[in-house]
Amino acid sequence: xxxxxxxxxxxxxxxxxxxxxxxxxxxxxxxxxxxxxxxxxxxxxxxxxxxxxxxxxxxxxxxxxxxxxxxxxxxxxxxxxxxxxxxxxxxxxxxxxxxxxxxxxxxxxxxxxxxxxxxxxxxxxxxxxxxxxxxxxxxxxxxxxxxxxxxxxxxxxxxxxxxxxxxxxxxxxxxxxxxxxxxxxxxxxxxxxxxxxxxxxxxxxxxxxxxxxxxxxxxxxxxxxxxxxxxxxxxxxxxxxxxxxxxxxxxxxxxxxxxxxxxxxxxxxxxxxxxxxxxxxxxxxxxxxxxxxxxxxxxxxxxxxxxxxxxxxxxxxxxxxxxxxxxxxxxxxxxxxxxxxxxxxxx
Amino acid sequence: xxxxxxxxxxxxxxxxxxxxxxxxxxxxxxxxxxxxxxxxxxxxxxxxxxxxxxxxxxxxxxxxxxxxxxxxxxxxxxxxxxxxxxxxxxxxxxxxxxxxxxxxxxxxxxxxxxxxxxxxxxxxxxxxxxxxxxxxxxxxxxxxxxxxxxxxxxxxxxxxxxxxxxxxxxxxxxxxxxxxxxxxxxxxxxxxxxxxxxxxxxxxxxxxxxxxxxxxxxxxxxxxxxxxxxxxxxxxxxxxxxxxxxxxxxxxxxxxxxxxxxxxxxxxxxxxxxxxxxxxxxxxxxxxxxxxxxxxxxxxxxxxxxxxxxxxxxxxxxxxxxxxxxxxxxxxxxxxxxxxxxxxxxx
Numbered sequence: 001x002x003x004x005x006x007x008x009x010x011x012x013x014x015x016x017x018x019x020x021x022x023x024x025x026x027x028x029x030x031x032x033x034x035x036x037x038x039x040x041x042x043x044x045x046x047x048x049x050x051x052x053x054x055x056x057x058x059x060x061x062x063x064x065x066x067x068x069x070x071x072x073x074x075x076x077x078x079x080x081x082x083x084x085x086x087x088x089x090x091x092x093x094x095x096x097x098x099x100x101x102x103x104x105x106x107x108x109x110x111x112x113x114x115x116x117x118x119x120x121x122x123x124x125x126x127x128x129x130x131x132x133x134x135x136x137x138x139x140x141x142x143x144x145x146x147x148x149x150x151x152x153x154x155x156x157x158x159x160x161x162x163x164x165x166x167x168x169x170x171x172x173x174x175x176x177x178x179x180x181x182x183x184x185x186x187x188x189x190x191x192x193x194x195x196x197x198x199x200x201x202x203x204x205x206x207x208x209x210x211x212x213x214x215x216x217x218x219x220x221x222x223x224x225x226x227x228x229x230x231x232x233x234x235x236x237x238x239x240x241x242x243x244x245x246x247x248x249x250x251x252x253x254x255x256x257x258x259x260x261x262x263x264x265x266x267x268x269x270x271x272x273x274x275x276x277x278x279x280x281x282x283x284x285x286x287x288x289x290x291x292x293x294x295x296x297x298x299x300x301x302x303x304x305x306x307x308x309x310x311x312x313x314x315x316x317x318x319x320x321x322x323x324x325x326x327x328x329x330x331x332x333x334x335x336x337x338x339x340x341x342x343x344x345x346x347x
Numbered sequence: 348x349x350x351x352x353x354x355x356x357x358x359x360x361x362x363x364x365x366x367x368x369x370x371x372x373x374x375x376x377x378x379x380x381x382x383x384x385x386x387x388x389x390x391x392x393x394x395x396x397x398x399x400x401x402x403x404x405x406x407x408x409x410x411x412x413x414x415x416x417x418x419x420x421x422x423x424x425x426x427x428x429x430x431x432x433x434x435x436x437x438x439x440x441x442x443x444x445x446x447x448x449x450x451x452x453x454x455x456x457x458x459x460x461x462x463x464x465x466x467x468x469x470x471x472x473x474x475x476x477x478x479x480x481x482x483x484x485x486x487x488x489x490x491x492x493x494x495x496x497x498x499x500x501x502x503x504x505x506x507x508x509x510x511x512x513x514x515x516x517x518x519x520x521x522x523x524x525x526x527x528x529x530x531x532x533x534x535x536x537x538x539x540x541x542x543x544x545x546x547x548x549x550x551x552x553x554x555x556x557x558x559x560x561x562x563x564x565x566x567x568x569x570x571x572x573x574x575x576x577x578x579x580x581x582x583x584x585x586x587x588x589x590x591x592x593x594x595x596x597x598x599x600x601x602x603x604x605x606x607x608x609x610x611x612x613x614x615x616x617x618x619x620x621x622x623x624x625x626x627x628x629x630x631x632x633x634x635x636x637x638x639x640x641x642x643x644x645x646x647x648x649x650x651x652x653x654x655x656x657x658x659x660x661x662x663x664x665x666x667x668x669x670x671x672x673x674x675x676x677x678x679x680x681x682x683x684x685x686x687x688x689x690x691x692x693x694x
Contacts, residue, residue, distance in 0.1 A: 089690070282688055
């Protein structure tokens with residue numbers, strides 16, 4: 001038995017001492033689920049990062065604005081499209097000037113609940129924004145000043161920054177861009193039928209979804225995919241029982257977190273992704289090599305747990321995962337009209 | 348006096364026979380405006396192109412979906428962004444694989460009222476979609492089949508096509524993609540304060556905007572910018588009184604419609620663009636060379652009418668043009684959740 005399966009089995013056993021049939025009981029299953037998972041919060045603000053209306057609205061506008069990247073033709077929404085639930089549908093993203101991103105674009109929905117990026121090389125959603133500005137792939141700008149110069153050419157932005165950061169003498173700064181976009185992202189939570197279930201409404205999940213939830217727990221998926229995000233909070237080796245690239249057919253061998261930490265134990269280690277909205281965010285894994293969720297579930301069982309799931313088991317688990325899909329948040333699903341103005345033409 | 352100014356002067360004279368001061372009169376100005384312009388229709392459907400709910404919704408979804416272009420990373424919204432009022436904010440657009448578009452992306456708002464494209468080389472918004480699929484710049488696909496193959500990989504599309512085209516044995520066709528996207532586009536009208544004014548509400552325009560309207564008429568802008576779109580319906584030489592590229596400093600000399608028709612008279616001829624939402628769609632002209640609307644107005648007066656506008660005149664006209672900005676239509680400003688699924692990874 002793998003270590004992950006052993007952990008999962010221990011969790012299950014703690015609830016199943018009275019009767020072996022207990023897991024089939026809907027009330028017990030709900031109690032188990034309430035121990036393992038957590039409902040989404042109202043937002044992901046912190047005392048230090050207040051989600052004022054002006055700050056969130058500025059962040060939302062910046063998120064949709066393509067005029068700050070090197071060729072002024074890509075915005076945050078290019079790789080994090082609302083229509084695709086905050087992803088881009090690609091295996092690995094295509095950045096500015098057709099430069100390839102090395103990994104699959106994670107959704108920004110609920111993202112402030114997770115370790116940031118597949119390898120955890122960003123400290124927070126705000127840190128991600130700051131580093132994106134000068135990433136050769138993401139913004140492609142040589143420095144933060146180049147971004148600020150573009151902003152300054154669009155007269156409508158100054159009052160928006162002033163309103164969002166009223167106490168700052170100079171409001172239009174790279175740090176404030178990051179705080180504003182971070183504030184916007186921290187509002188993007190997607191309550192789902194599973195949250196209604198966790199609140200006590202058993203029928204919010206269909207009987208099949210509840211069977212899937214039980215299998216999700218008993219198979220051992222919950223050893224990593226737990227908590228409010230159903231994942232997102234820990235690092236794990238991808239490919240415990242066998243190499244992931246053999247199981248998926250991927251032609252990309254990614255060393256993962258070792259390239260960040262230089263610690264040999266971090267070879268092939270990635271963050272465990274949150275499974276919220278997973279049904280809407282194909283393709284799967286850090287390399288996006290698997291297109292169908294059903295296949296992704298079977299790959300995970302195989303490489304992480306050493307199990308071969310039946311098609312029926314995988315189908316039930318997928319039905320449970322479907323219940324993690326929430327509505328697109330209104331702030332993300334409606335488009336702000338940007339302050340008008342052209343930045344210098346790119347020739 | 349240039350021919351355009353002569354036409355404009357004739358129109359004005361027809362209303363101004365009673366008293367030279369009559370143009371200052373608000374009621375007379377409204378009557379003039381009602382003769383020269385027209386309120387937007389409810390939509391831009393035709394008997395042959397019905398705007399059924401299913402067809403419009405399918406078109407809207409397709410419009411936002413990036414998975415059909417060659418690298419699956421650009422959708423119609425890339426160059427026609429809702430946040431930028433259906434344009435991309437660039438002088439000239441950047442297509443798939445960083446390939447340059449030769450001209451400025453026109454807004455799709457109200458676009459079915461206008462000649463399609465700067466050179467009129469598309470017959471309709473539907474014809475534009477069909478040709479975009481195999482344009483090396485726009486979709487970059489080798490043929491329509493490649494687009495349809497992508498569509499077929501996303502299971503959620505078949506029922507949407509069936510609902511949109513219930514009488515077609517094979518609903519998922521390139522023609523129907525074009526009809527659906529066209530249907531969506533034909534809903535995108537943007538009623539503005541100017542429409543309320545044309546309906547008889549004089550105070551829908553500020554006094555300055557009304558002065559600007561009067562100057563717009565009397566200067567001769569209305570010789571070309573007339574009708575429901577305040578332009579969009581005729582071809583004109585750009586650069587009547589002098590070469591436009593000299594007046595704008597543009598380094599692009601575009602021969603215009605002559606490259607389409609091969610008729611020598613079409614040298615430097617372009618469609619007259621609609622001025623609806625013009626304040627939101629910088630930069631200006633077919634080459635996007637001019638960033639500010641105030642400058643664009645002065646360039647037009649100079650090269651088309653041989654006039655040097657004062658700053659005050661240009662400002663007043665810009666204030667009038669501001670009144671042509673409507674609300675972003677709800678169907679364009681809210682984002683549909685796309686049918687989930689990944690197309691083959693692009694490596």
